[in-house]
Amino acid sequence: MAVIEARGLTKRYKEVVAVDDASFAVERGQVFGFLGPNGSGKTTTIGMLLGIVRPTAGSFSLFGASTPGALVAARARTGATLETPNFYPYMSGRDNLRIAANVKRVGRARIEECLDIVGLRGRAKHRFKTYSLGMKQRLALAAAMLADPELVVLDEPANGLDPQGMRQIRRIIRGMAERGKTIFLSSHLLWEVERTCTHVSIIRRGRIMKTGAVSDIVGGDKHVVVKADDIERLLAVMDGYPGASSARISNGAVVARLDSGDLGTLSRYLSGHGVHPSHLAAESKTLEEVFMELTDGTPPGAAEAS
Amino acid sequence: MTGARSHLGSVEALGRDRPRRRSGLAGILFRNEALKARKRPAFWVLTGLLMVFVAVATVATGRFSPVEMGWKTGWTMVPMGANMGSMCFALAVALLFAPEFKWRTGRQGVIDGLAKESFFAGKLLLSAVLALWFAGLAWAAGAAGLLAFPPTGEMTASTVADLKAWAGMGLGMAVWGGSAFCLAALTRGGAATVGILLGYYVVEGIAASIGMFWAAMKGYDWLAKAIGYLPGRVAEGLSSRELYYASPLPADAGLLAESPGFALLAESRSFALLAGAAAAYSLAFVAISFVNFRKRDL
Ligand SMILES: Nc1ncnc2c1ncn2[C@@H]1O[C@H](COP(=O)(O)OP(=O)(O)OP(=O)(O)O)[C@@H](O)[C@H]1O
Ligand SMILES: [Mg+2]
Numbered sequence: 001m002a003v004i005e006a007r008g009l010t011k012r013y014k015e016v017v018a019v020d021d022a023s024f025a026v027e028r029g030q031v032f033g034f035l036g037p038n039g040s041g042k043t044t045t046i047g048m049l050l051g052i053v054r055p056t057a058g059s060f061s062l063f064g065a066s067t068p069g070a071l072v073a074a075r076a077r078t079g080a081t082l083e084t085p086n087f088y089p090y091m092s093g094r095d096n097l098r099i100a101a102n103v104k105r106v107g108r109a110r111i112e113e114c115l116d117i118v119g120l121r122g123r124a125k126h127r128f129k130t131y132s133l134g135m136k137q138r139l140a141l142a143a144a145m146l147a148d149p150e151l152v153v154l155d156e157p158a159n160g161l162d163p164q165g166m167r168q169i170r171r172i173i174r175g176m177a178e179r180g181k182t183i184f185l186s187s188h189l190l191w192e193v194e195r196t197c198t199h200v201s202i203i204r205r206g207r208i209m210k211t212g213a214v215s216d217i218v219g220g221d222k223h224v225v226v227k228a229d230d231i232e233r234l235l236a237v238m239d240g241y242p243g244a245s246s247a248r249i250s251n252g253a254v255v256a257r258l259d260s261g262d263l264g265t266l267s268r269y270l271s272g273h274g275v276h277p278s279h280l281a282a283e284s285k286t287l288e289e290v291f292m293e294l295t296d297g298t299p300p301g302a303a304e305a306s
Numbered sequence: 307m308t309g310a311r312s313h314l315g316s317v318e319a320l321g322r323d324r325p326r327r328r329s330g331l332a333g334i335l336f337r338n339e340a341l342k343a344r345k346r347p348a349f350w351v352l353t354g355l356l357m358v359f360v361a362v363a364t365v366a367t368g369r370f371s372p373v374e375m376g377w378k379t380g381w382t383m384v385p386m387g388a389n390m391g392s393m394c395f396a397l398a399v400a401l402l403f404a405p406e407f408k409w410r411t412g413r414q415g416v417i418d419g420l421a422k423e424s425f426f427a428g429k430l431l432l433s434a435v436l437a438l439w440f441a442g443l444a445w446a447a448g449a450a451g452l453l454a455f456p457p458t459g460e461m462t463a464s465t466v467a468d469l470k471a472w473a474g475m476g477l478g479m480a481v482w483g484g485s486a487f488c489l490a491a492l493t494r495g496g497a498a499t500v501g502i503l504l505g506y507y508v509v510e511g512i513a514a515s516i517g518m519f520w521a522a523m524k525g526y527d528w529l530a531k532a533i534g535y536l537p538g539r540v541a542e543g544l545s546s547r548e549l550y551y552a553s554p555l556p557a558d559a560g561l562l563a564e565s566p567g568f569a570l571l572a573e574s575r576s577f578a579l580l581a582g583a584a585a586a587y588s589l590a591f592v593a594i595s596f597v598n599f600r601k602r603d604l
Contacts, residue, residue, distance in 0.1 A: 050417045053603050068421075076419030086414035091345050098341060099411075102334050103418045143418075 364451025
């Protein structure tokens with residue numbers, strides 16, 4: 001059973017279609033990245049899952065629950081942040097966690113534990129409004145972890161964090177993943193998703209363009225880069241190789257798409273045709289290249305008009 | 307909430323962090339709303355203001371009353387603090403409800419596992435507790451003032467008229483609190499709520515005076531009656547001493563009786579009708595806020 005399952009989720013605001021027929025499934029234990037440029041509909045999708053935004057059409061389930069009452073119970077088993085850290089500015093970090101802890105029926109000891117994990121124990125008695133953006137993000141993460149939930153949903157968790165803070169968050173997320181928790185996080189930072197996530201959905205203008213394991217998406221299209229003294233001859237031989245296609249010359253090397261077989265097979269084939277490569281390597285596309293192709297070169301982080 | 311119960315089970319299964327108390331949903335809502343109010347400086351400012359105003363008003367009445375009041379009359383002055391209490395109550399409701407939207411903390415509450423309806427119920431519960439708090443304080447401050455400047459004569463206990471007065475005051479407060487609650491839910495802003503609320507009552511007061519005068523001139527009974535049932539007039543009527551007791555100041559009563567429209571006004575002011583109108587207004591305010599709150603995204 002999928003932990004999150006979205007079926008044709010759609011949200012329309014007057015002229016803007018914020019999310020358009022989004023379907024995806026997040027299985028237990030996955031670290032699922034929801035990747036898209038600004039304004040692509042990430043927050044809106046998460047808002048629908050969290051019961052904040054009413055879908056215009058479509059449905060979804062959390063832990064298999066899809067009725068309103070069961071969803072409320074499912075959300076108590078989920079730790080989540082949406083867009084910005086939402087806390088009472090006049091209350092201390094600790095008191096703010098008490099509010100969430102009461103709803104989640106979690107005791108005080110756990111509040112201190114979570115404050116420790118995010119490194120906020122020393123500032124816990126200060127008012128939330130005196131916190132820096134990074135501290136606010138950490139408090140939101142602490143709140144999401146309070147009930148040691150089976151599912152953690154984070155909307156741009158790295159926003160406003162310094163490199164150390166980002167590493168700390170990655171470590172926390174990995175730690176949760178290792179304990180079998182399911183994590184769903186949105187981001188417009190490609191490398192963040194590539195480093196942290198096992199699975200990814202790429203969303204653009206509200207439409208899901210591609211979903212799958214990160215390794216499949218970046219490794220699905222393997223390229224081989226070959227160099228030899230006689231590049232023209234190499235190109236001709238590569239053109240004849242049945243395991244590769246669309247060979248071309250680029251930067252003094254022949255680049256081709258590897259459709260089948262491994263580098264050993266290719267190497268033997270080349271030798272058999274009298275070509276002795278000086279360089280032979282497989283390269284996979286980076287997530288960035290895939291993302292750029294799917295989003296028409298809209299660089300991540302650039303606002304998108306729908 | 308069965309879902310939350312089953313979650314309770316799963317937290318206990320973790321074995322390392324037992325819930326502090328096994329409380330139901332109402333307990334959770336109450337504890338959270340109480341924590342939010344307790345930590346809010348504005349709440350204590352309102353509480354302090356009410357105490358000071360009521361104390362000053364009681365002392366002023368006790369010291370400078372032109373007539374010798376006696377215990378019985380003095381006692382009837384005590385509930386008058388409820389007027390101020392209503393105002394503080396409405397402001398507190400506005401300040402503890404409206405910002406939940408701007409801060410997106412109401413939204414976070416739902417994300418954390420409260421049903422939207424539960425969050426709303428929490429705010430209603432808060433309002434009920436605030437009403438008791440401010441009414442109780444006004445009463446206590448008034449009673450303390452009375453004891454500090456004891457009137458002459460035998461000390462008397464509360465009467466049926468006093469109870470009726472208190473019920474009426476409570477309903478008057480409900481109109482104030484209900485309108486603040488409704489405005490907070492509709493405007494989603496603290497400043498907007500307070501501004502519209504106070505602005506409305508001032509404008510309604512002026513419009514009612516003009517309307518009454520006009521109705522008296524033209525002899526439009528129905529208009530005078532209708533004006534008497536505007537929300538502000540209902541709240542004011544229920545919190546006016548004259549509805550429950552004879553005026554302790556005969557001179558005042560004479561002056562009032564001469565003013566145009568007073569006879570019509572007095573006629574329309576039956577306790578039962580005012581009380582019914584107040585209850586209807588309060589319920590309508592809450593119902594409107596609920597429908598609106600449910601419909602809109604947080
Ligand atoms: N309440 C709203 N009313 C009208 N339009 C909205 C509303 N909320 C979101 N939108 C629109 O929906 C689209 C998607 O917004 P959303 O916040 O989901 O994007 P996002 O992917 O989270 O972007 P970012 O990376 O900047 O956080 C945008 O075009 C936005 O303007
Ligand atoms: Mg967003």
